[in-house]
Amino acid sequence: MRKRTIGLALVGAVLLAAGGWYASLDKETRGLLAAMPTDADVLSWSVPQRDAAFRAMDRLPVLAKANRISPSPHPLPLPVGKPLVVPGLDQYMANQRAAGLVIVQDGRIRLERYALDFDAKGRWTSFSVAKSFTSTLVGAAIQDGAIHSLEDKVSRYVPGLRGSAYDDVTIRQLLTMSSGVRWNEDYEDPKSDVARFNNAAPEQGLDATVSYMRKLPRAHPPGEVWHYNTGETNLIGVLVSEATHKPLSRYLEEKVWHPAGMEAEATWLLDKTGHEIAGCCLQAATRDFARMGLFVLANGRSGDRQIVPPDWFAQATHKQKDDGEPGRGYGFQWWTYDEGSVAAQGIFGQGIFIDPKRRLVIASNANWPRADLGPQPAAREAFYKQVQALIDAGQ
Template sequence: MLKKIFKVFLLVIASIILLIYVSGYSYLFRAARLTYMKGENSSTIDDGKYFPSKIISKGRPKRWPTDDFYNKIKLTNSLKKHLEETETTAFLVVKNGKIFQEHYWYGYGKYKPSNSFSLAKTITVLLLGKAIDDGRFLNADQNFSDFYPEFSPNDFGKNLTLRNLASMESGLDWKEDYKNPFLPNAAAYYGFSLADVVFNKKLITMPGEKFEYQSGATQLLGFAIGRAVGMPLSLYASSMLWKPLGMENDADWSTDDMGIEKTFCCIQSNARDFAKIGYLLLNKGKIDSVPLISENFINEMTTPTEKSDGVYGMGLWINNDYRIPHYYMRGLNGQYVVVIPQYDMIIIRLGKKEGDEKDSKNRPKETEFYIDEVLKMMTKN
């Protein structure tokens, strides 16, 4: 009797496994292995090492200069408490082109990499700007179907532009959810083929009519850039960003099993090098007064769109409603590169959790908090 029950049990398990594979959810096995079987319930800033990747090579490193008051002023009690509660791993402040504050926890240091998550979206849009400057695209309003004609089965697809993808107005059938393992974010993150995930999604509304933050849109943009430049995006990012910016370390860009970079996320780098992306934005696309990316394109990135109700530009979140206007790169679990032009300042925060408080437009209030606390510290010098 027990032997018969055991056989039935094995048959049920085998049937479930077969059903998972047939249904296209085989990535769930990888997801379970990299989360639950490691004591986690979701992706983490340390799991980049479990995925295939390509190197974004640095060139000649250019180290950040430090401010005269470098780390001489203590973090405010409120800031320290928040950073502890959110399990922050890196907190960096660059003021007037020099590092003013730099702190690391949980075994992290200046050069230990961690997962960017959606900070990579901003980098992908910067590569779009560079590709436009290089003549690989006509402009941001060029049609996506010029590069992927098969993605225009109806008028929606024929009207999809690169700008629509960069500004999150694609009309794609994509529910942005990081917790549901059956939705496309998990399939893109843990799956084996990004093309199978994003090209199987349809456009369900006319592009340009509605703002909806979607990782699938940035992944489609990455496919278009890759086809236009004719090389892996990690190589293009190396020659067009990492080397000219003088990054201090190579970075790893996670890929699917086909070797395609996950342009919606997953660059493994550090606070110092992410700060240089912020510095490029702060300086309107220039580095050492030399134009690297068109100032007009940077202005488009940092200008909020009407459809987003003023919260998003192209690859950047924007808060011009606060008394100190700022814009920022934002990744899952509170990865931030916050740019504050009024004070010639950049704040980088990396870590394991993010705060819960949101403003009236559902933006994280952490960016405002970080700005306020750092300004309090600056008044002490």
């Protein structure tokens, strides 16, 4: 299975202060956080260190700064529905190293479980699940008239890309990861782009992502080859901010967090030049990740407001590019299933699975032993099918 990696070279947490939130942690957790390797990426952290950090990415003093996203003044109710009994659930949760699991059908919670000392009030990091939120903000910007068309060249909105390989790349091609610009997403390779671009010194006056991406050469003509590229999702975030003249977190708050009725505060980590890391690092409660699925099922409507164009999710959550896996594909920063479902996915087991036919949403957070290798990814796919079968059987 191809690697889906975080687009951020995570710096080890050297916790210097002993006040506030950090002081409230138990001694073992404080020790795990303090022992994280310096100048290392998330893949070098131990499993216990990740257990401690994934719920606290926005609260580690030297990891990264974060912008806050306020909860909706009108939270969307999630009433309890008929309990869904899933055989083997305890073993599945243990094997996944799941932190949170929320299953919603017809707007009602049918199953909610937590583990790893996590709970409904905590925030867990999203990794690449954030990509699907970022693409939704493109739809909102089109609805608002801030972006004219998906066929616009990205350099129209990001002047720093002019004269680069992105001059001929459209917004649609960024959304579908088919720019044709050369990129190495192997995060375990210290010479890969995904490992190097966050540590590269940005040119003066340019966003860090733009500064790195504009130097990349072309590998294929635009639109022809699908290639997973976290850096380009970061570019989409810059593009939305430039088009709307608002920080990405503020725009998310206005266009998704409040309209979708998110109940809890969220945060979004920032890069070294102060821009939200659009391909990663949105911290939120598991129930609010589930509410994002309900927002998609509602076609981006909130009351009488249409937040994205009426046909946006019909495009975004359907196969736009072949990703090489039978029965699967890639939309606008969403992983698609030929049977009609769609998913947002992040490394280490983060996900939002949406099944329109069954009005079903499955939101999950985890800390897999490996980023996206091992038995956990296939087991999660099997779990989705198990839940679908139980619902079809009248459970």
